[in-house]
Amino acid sequence: MRRTVVHGGTLATEYGVFAAHLVVEGGRITALSDDDAVLANADEVIDARGLVVLPGAIDPHAHFEDPGHTEREDFTTGTMAAAAGGFTTVFEHPLTYPPVTTVDLYTAKRDMAAEKVVIDFGLWGALTAPSLPHIEGQWREGAAGFKAFMPRSDPSYPNVSDDEMLEGMRTVAGLGGLVLIHAENDALLHGNIGRLRAAGRTDMRAHHESRPPFVEEEAVHRALFLARHAGVRVQIVHTSTPVSVGLVAAARDAGVVASAEVCPHHLILDLDDADRLGPLACCAPPVRARAVVEGMWERVLAGEVDCLVSDHSAYTLEEKGLGESDIFACPLGCQVIQETVPVVLSEAVHRRGMTLDAFARFSATNAARILGLYPRKGTIRPGADADLALWDLDAEWTVDPQAQQFSKNPWSPFAGRTIRGRVVRTMVRGETVFRDGEICVAPGHGRFLSSQDAPVPAPA
Numbered sequence: 001m002r003r004t005v006v007h008g009g010t011l012a013t014e015y016g017v018f019a020a021h022l023v024v025e026g027g028r029i030t031a032l033s034d035d036d037a038v039l040a041n042a043d044e045v046i047d048a049r050g051l052v053v054l055p056g057a058i059d060p061h062a063h064f065e066d067p068g069h070t071e072r073e074d075f076t077t078g079t080m081a082a083a084a085g086g087f088t089t090v091f092e093h094p095l096t097y098p099p100v101t102t103v104d105l106y107t108a109k110r111d112m113a114a115e116k117v118v119i120d121f122g123l124w125g126a127l128t129a130p131s132l133p134h135i136e137g138q139w140r141e142g143a144a145g146f147k148a149f150m151p152r153s154d155p156s157y158p159n160v161s162d163d164e165m166l167e168g169m170r171t172v173a174g175l176g177g178l179v180l181i182h183a184e185n186d187a188l189l190h191g192n193i194g195r196l197r198a199a200g201r202t203d204m205r206a207h208h209e210s211r212p213p214f215v216e217e218e219a220v221h222r223a224l225f226l227a228r229h230a231g232v233r234v235q236i237v238h239t240s241t242p243v244s245v246g247l248v249a250a251a252r253d254a255g256v257v258a259s260a261e262v263c264p265h266h267l268i269l270d271l272d273d274a275d276r277l278g279p280l281a282c283c284a285p286p287v288r289a290r291a292v293v294e295g296m297w298e299r300v301l302a303g304e305v306d307c308l309v310s311d312h313s314a315y316t317l318e319e320k321g322l323g324e325s326d327i328f329a330c331p332l333g334c335q336v337i338q339e340t341v342p343v344v345l346s347e348a349v350h351r352r353g354m355t356l357d358a359f360a361r362f363s364a365t366n367a368a369r370i371l372g373l374y375p376r377k378g379t380i381r382p383g384a385d386a387d388l389a390l391w392d393l394d395a396e397w398t399v400d401p402q403a404q405q406f407s408k409n410p411w412s413p414f415a416g417r418t419i420r421g422r423v424v425r426t427m428v429r430g431e432t433v434f435r436d437g438e439i440c441v442a443p444g445h446g447r448f449l450s451s452q453d454a455p456v457p458a459p460a
């Protein structure tokens with residue numbers, strides 16, 4: 001069996017930060033050791049001296065627009081960009097074209113994507129009214145969770161009424177699955193949009209005024225209330241206010257298995273950035289005022305936000321440009337997957353004092369637990385898949401999308417920003433998939449992660 005040794009790195013995983021060699025055999029970690037004897041007879045020695053080795057980051061929330069809008073992104077370019085940013089696993093959302101609302105559409109997308117990905121992947125199923133009869137079938141084909149929109153989104157992917165959401169939650173609860181919820185109050189935000197439009201407002205600030213924090217928080221509250229009633233595990237996607245995170249924490253205290261995600265744009269950008277960036281920072285929920293962003297950081301540093309996610313949405317610049325004259329015509333989402341982990345690590349670890357073990361939990365371990373992948377993924381310990389990101393933690397670089405990105409649409413709301421900490425190598429199951437700016441594997445290297453996979457035994 002091929003034996004690889006990652007030599008002399010500082011391992012930063014959820015249970016501690018320490019120097020050790022890492023032995024990899026058959027794609028799995030087989031030993032952590034400080035004994036140089038493990039270097040003998042290695043087929044490959046990877047020099048990690050001076051580097052920090054984190055568990056490969058896990059992104060539970062990306063949109064690759066494949067099938068249907070592959071001029072935006074596809075499973076190859078999307079996972080290449082993810083690998084370059086230190087991700088080793090990504091879960092992709094069902095809002096593709098057509099949306100994945102039936103079992104057949106789910107399996108077709110799964111089999112197509114498996115040929116194209118360079119890192120491991122999962123696919124969420126759909127929780128919409130038309131797809132309610134397909135939830136169990138999608139679960140059997142590998143969907144670990146099901147996505148619902150409380151507000152209107154793309155017309156092809158209907159948002160749910162409270163009744164439809166509760167019915168879906170009950171079905172998913174019976175399977176032991178997860179419900180993922182985009183929580184914004186549809187009536188409140190569309191009432192606001194109507195009033196703003198009537199007043200002739202179509203500017204960037206109008207977008208923010210249409211979706212103030214309470215529009216999100218009311219829906220988070222309602223979703224958690226219904227989840228408690230249904231007894232289902234629930235993840236509130238892209239929370240953007242500390243009140244939302246506090247509601248999730250309170251639900252957890254009350255016995256609901258609830259978790260919260262956060263995106264890099266909600267941690268890094270504020271309203272001033274949004275004014276500067278215009279449509280490139282137009283997303284839902286919107287980028288918030290600085291005081292709200294600081295409140296989110298308090299929650300992140302307290303360990304109350306479970307998962308760092310990208311919510312990667314690579315619209316073309318032409319599509320984003322629709323927002324220049326009318327912000328309500330702007331497609332919602334940011335092109336961020338390649339910079340998600342570096343930009344947040346730079347801020348969290350270097351500027352705000354987050355420990356590396358806390359960062360490992362935030363970027364990998366918590367997601368692995370929620371997705372049912374732990375301890376196969378999201379950790380560095382014997383028996384785990386050798387999914388690793390090697391970081392030069394002090395390297396400074398500036399985001400230059402055209403020169404750096406693998407996305408089909410190289411732009412970024414973080415363009416021009418200086419980041420401290422760079423991914424020099426990403427490994428998926430022991431294989432180097434990204435190194436020094438290059439992708440090193442062919443499409444198809446990634447494997448599908450199914451809700452039906454047998455769990456890896458927990459460590460002793």
Ligand SMILES: [Zn+2]
Pocket residue numbers: 061063093311
């Ligand atoms: Zn999303």
